[in-house]
Structure formats: C-alpha cells, structure tokens
Amino acid sequence: MVMGWVEAAMKEWQSAAARLAFVIAIVVQAVAAGAGWPQEAGQPRIDEEISKQDKIYRSRGADVPSGYVTGRALSDYAELLASGFCDALGSLSSSDRWLDVGAGDGQAILDYFALTDDRVPAEKCAGLAGRARAVALSIEDRRSDRWRQQADILGGDRLRYLSGQRLRHYSAEELGTFQIITDVYGGFSYTEDLSKFVEKVLSLLDIGGLFYTMVQSVHLEDGKGKLDGSYLTELVDAAGRDVKVCSWLKQTACVKVGCESKSDWDTPTELIKIRKVCSGVSVPPMKLLKYEAGYPPGRRFQLEP
Numbered sequence: 242m243v244m245g246w247v248e249a250a251m252k253e254w255q256s257a258a259a260r261l262a263f264v265i266a267i268v269v270q271a272v273a274a275g276a277g278w279p280q281e282a283g284q285p286r287i288d289e290e291i292s293k294q295d296k297i298y299r300s301r302g303a304d305v306p307s308g309y310v311t312g313r314a315l316s317d318y319a320e321l322l323a324s325g326f327c328d329a330l331g332s333l334s335s336s337d338r339w340l341d342v343g344a345g346d347g348q349a350i351l352d353y354f355a356l357t358d359d360r361v362p363a364e365k366c367a368g369l370a371g372r373a374r375a376v377a378l379s380i381e382d383r384r385s386d387r388w389r390q391q392a393d394i395l396g397g398d399r400l401r402y403l404s405g406q407r408l409r410h411y412s413a414e415e416l417g418t419f420q421i422i423t424d425v426y427g428g429f430s431y432t433e434d435l436s437k438f439v440e441k442v443l444s445l446l447d448i449g450g451l452f453y454t455m456v457q458s459v460h461l462e463d464g465k466g467k468l469d470g471s472y473l474t475e476l477v478d479a480a481g482r483d484v485k486v487c488s489w490l491k492q493t494a495c496v497k498v499g500c501e502s503k504s505d506w507d508t509p510t511e512l513i514k515i516r517k518v519c520s521g522v523s524v525p526p527m528k529l530l531k532y533e534a535g536y537p538p539g540r541r542f543q544l545e546p
C-alpha cells in the first residue's frame with residue numbers, strides 16, 4: 242500500500258520534471274534564434290550549399306560549368322597576382338619550393354617548367370627556367386596527360402600533385418615549407434573557413450616567404466569600385482559593419498600585407514601579397530554566416546569579438 246503511493250508520487254514527479262525539461266529546451270531554442278546565432282540557425286542550408294559546391298569540384302567533362310575555370314596559364318597568374326610575382330618566382334633556386342593552392346589542372350606550374358620551350362609564347366613570367374620544386378594542390382584530381390608526361394620527365398621531387406582533400410587536412414610534415422605560395426581563384430576564394438585557411442597557408446611559409454592571392458567582388462582597400470550589394474565575399478565585424486578584406490588581413494600578427502585594388506576591372510578585385518616576417522602568426526578568427534555554392538561561391542564571414 243505504502244509502496245504503491247510512493248511509486249505513484251515518483252511517476253507524477255518524473256513526468257512533471259520531463260515536462261519542465263521540454264519547456265526549458267523550447268525556451269532555450271527560441272532565445273537562441275532570437276539572439277541571432279546565424280551560424281547555428283542556418284547550418285542545414287550552409288551544409289546543403291557546401292554539398293552543391295562539392296558537386297562543382299567533382300564535375301567532369303561536359304558537366305564542368307563554363308565559369309569554373311581550372312586551366313589558367315602562368316601568364317594569367319602574372320595578370321591576376323600582385324606586381325612583383327614573376328620576379329619573386331624567377332628568384333627561386335633549385336632548393337626552393339612553390340605551392341599552388343587550388344591549382345586545378347596545374348597549367349601554371351606546367352608553364353613554369355616549359356618556359357624554355359620555344360613554342361611557349363614569351364608572355365609575362367617568361368624565361369623563368371623552372372628551377373624550383375613545385376607542388377600543385379587541388380581538392381579534385383584534374384591532372385592532364387600533359388601533367389603526367391611532365392612529371393615522368395622531371396620526377397616526383399620537382400613536380401608533385403596532391404588531391405583528395407582540402408588544404409586544412411594536410412599536416413605540416415606532409416607538405417613541408419615553401420618560399421612562395423600562390424592562390425588564383427583557389428582556396429582563398431572558395432574556402433568556408435577563411436581565417437583557418439590563411440593561418441594554414443602562413444604556417445607553411447618560411448620566414449621571409451610570400452603568399453600571393455586575389456579575391457574578386459569585395460570591398461576594396463582603396464574604397465573605390467563599389468557594387469550595389471552584390472559582393473561575393475563579405476566580411477563584417479561583431480556589430481555587423483563592413484570590414485575590408487585587407488584591413489582584416491592587416492590585423493594578422495607577424496606578416497606584412499600589401500594590397501593592389503583593381504576598381505576598374507569587371508568586378509572590383511583585390512590583389513594581395515603577404516610576406517611572413519616572424520613565426521608567431523595569428524589570424525583574427527571569423528565565423529561563417531553565409532555560403533552559396535558557385536564559382537566562386539558567395540560568402541559572408543563575421544569577425545569574432
């Protein structure tokens with residue numbers, strides 16, 4: 242009799258506790274949504290867009306969207322990277338290393354090794370003689386027959402192609418260090434985690450080494466080339482105010498950042514050159530608020546307070 246009364250009271254207490262826990266969970270969710278935690282609230286959509294983006298990376302043959310260009314020549318790199326790039330590449334010796342992050346077909350690296358070939362037009366970056374060792378890195382494997390032939394001739398020590406994962410998944414031991422890292426419409430324009438991407442790139446540079454990259458449709462350092470809300474990569478501070486990509490990069494410890502704003506190009510484009518000057522690199526962190534698959538994707542990041 243006494244046991245039956247105790248059990249009934251316990252059951253009553255447990256179901257009241259369960260109801261209370263349920264109500265607390267609902268309230269917490271509502272508060273979280275009201276407080277505007279966009280990353281968590283928007284997560285399923287961001288995940289969907291990242292899957293769409295992966296389909297673009299995996300596309301082959303006729304399925305490759307025409308805007309997803311993977312075969313730019315070294316002369317295109319010379320146009321799209323900050324001034325001084327060709328001289329810096331030309332100054333590398335046989336013990337130096339060049340990493341191209343987001344190399345696509347690796348055409349720029351092939352041109353670097355082929356420039357002594359008379360059939361190659363003497364465009365910008367011509368005559369470099371391909372002395373350094375080069376590594377092409379791409380999420381998807383886009384090696385051509387020409388790449389395979391050239392790799393056979395030069396050997397794996399001078400010409401390497403790495404694929405199958407994003408830059409952030411390689412260890413420092415796997416990649417080693419570099420004197421020059423380039424990125425033309427590569428990881429910098431495509432990554433979902435821009436601060437970690439830059440931090441990883443800088444960790445792979447020797448002190449004194451250079452990172453050349455570029456990004457289109459952004460708020461330019463020189464304040465010109467304004468668009469009506471159609472920026473592809475947007476950065477905002479904790480209060481939601483626009484931050485320029487170069488101003489953000491200049492807050493990084495142990496680097497010297499140079500920016501060349503191209504406001505008269507089809508879309509405002511920033512050409513960025515970063516020199517690593519000491520080893521304690523630390524890039525101000527950001528979280529991803531928006532990602533829309535594309536070539537390049539649309540992204541919005543918020544600086545952590």
Ligand SMILES: C[S@@+](CC[C@H](N)C(=O)[O-])C[C@H]1O[C@@H](n2cnc3c(N)ncnc32)[C@H](O)[C@@H]1O
Nearest residue numbers: 311312313343344345379380407408427428431
């Ligand atoms: C549009 S293609 C550009 C290829 C080449 N740079 C060119 O200009 O022709 C984009 C390249 O960036 C690579 N990529 C994008 N995000 C990356 C990441 N986080 N790590 C490594 N590669 C990445 C893709 O796999 C692809 O090789």
